[in-house]
Amino acid sequence: MNHTLGKSIKLFLVDGSSHGVLTLEVMNWTGHILMGPRTKITEIIQRPEMKKTGIYFLTGPDPDGLERLAVYVGESDNVGHRLMQHNKDEGKDFWERACIITSKDQNLTKAHIRYLEARFISIIQTTGAANLFNNTSPKNDGLPEADISDMEYFISQVRLVLPVLGLDFLRDKPKITNTLPTVLPFPSKDFSRSTELRQPVQDTIDGPNFEIISSKYNLRALAKEVDGDFIVLAGSETKSAWERTTGHSYRKLFETLIVEGKIRIDDVKTRGVFQEDVAFASPSAAAACVFARAANGRKEWLVRGTRKNYHEWQNDQLRLAESELSLNDLVS
Numbered sequence: 001m002n003h004t005l006g007k008s009i010k011l012f013l014v015d016g017s018s019h020g021v022l023t024l025e026v027m028n029w030t031g032h033i034l035m036g037p038r039t040k041i042t043e044i045i046q047r048p049e050m051k052k053t054g055i056y057f058l059t060g061p062d063p064d065g066l067e068r069l070a071v072y073v074g075e076s077d078n079v080g081h082r083l084m085q086h087n088k089d090e091g092k093d094f095w096e097r098a099c100i101i102t103s104k105d106q107n108l109t110k111a112h113i114r115y116l117e118a119r120f121i122s123i124i125q126t127t128g129a130a131n132l133f134n135n136t137s138p139k140n141d142g143l144p145e146a147d148i149s150d151m152e153y154f155i156s157q158v159r160l161v162l163p164v165l166g167l168d169f170l171r172d173k174p175k176i177t178n179t180l181p182t183v184l185p186f187p188s189k190d191f192s193r194s195t196e197l198r199q200p201v202q203d204t205i206d207g208p209n210f211e212i213i214s215s216k217y218n219l220r221a222l223a224k225e226v227d228g229d230f231i232v233l234a235g236s237e238t239k240s241a242w243e244r245t246t247g248h249s250y251r252k253l254f255e256t257l258i259v260e261g262k263i264r265i266d267d268v269k270t271r272g273v274f275q276e277d278v279a280f281a282s283p284s285a286a287a288a289c290v291f292a293r294a295a296n297g298r299k300e301w302l303v304r305g306t307r308k309n310y311h312e313w314q315n316d317q318l319r320l321a322e323s324e325l326s327l328n329d330l331v332s
Helices: 038-045 079-088 110-127 145-165 249-259 283-291 310-331
Strands: 009-013 022-026 031-037 054-061 069-076 097-103 130-132 179-182 197-200 209-214 219-226 229-232 237-239 263-265 271-274 278-280
Touching (some): 009 145, 069 079, 069 110, 079 097, 219 283, 229 283, 249 263, 278 283
Antiparallel strands (some): 209 219, 219 229, 263 271
16 A cells, blocks of 8 residues: 555636636645746736745747747746736747746745745756756855755745646656666677666566667667656667658657767767666657657567567556456455
């Protein structure tokens, strides 16, 4: 039995629409979150909490076309006034939604929100889960030790609840535990690897490890599904260039991973190697960045050491869950 304590979250749809303005509160937390689309900016700035001191995120699709958000982090003593300024700023025209975080007890000071702004910017830079539109990285010093402790708790609550609103850019990178370096089966004469493939020692209760082994392309890749992310492990191999000349939604993602150094191409441009664990939104996105072409990841990824693909494995899990439900119904 899972003994982890749950959290009670109160969501309020201000205008009765799931696509409109909403507020979020957590029991025993002083924070208050308001989120809404840019099209509702007139209604948003008239809210009483918009006159408070607070921190905010402006979010929208990444102009680079990747499967991630573009985000701007800001702070103000009057978040409503600052939002009006951003609405007129053509340099930040990417944003489509605003998420404003204030305090119900009005105890957030200017020093607090400057600390929060600096920490949130640092977190996004570390996770790499969003295209950060801030040009500067403010310092987070100047707070007393007790205040820092309070703000770190505040940050932990924000990081906990934002994914409920579809904002995942503050999540920690999923961690792959219980790993060992292992030698790849296809050594390259021309490529001295700086990263060895990290292969999980054994399958865990959270699910198996998945692999792609291609003798045709002389490639091997390993992956693990953790907390909804499909993670390709460091040391996994890829093709060196996108296969087709035509555009594809994953081509930009593949090329960005190369530019960011997460995939390194060998000197003779025959293949690449993942330099770190990289989380993808789906098995197909991961497979596309291994084969450098469109790929059905649900069929390409196999349960390690078997011929069972991801799709078949997932169906097995569903059948197992159905059997357990039927058994529980009989017992009750």
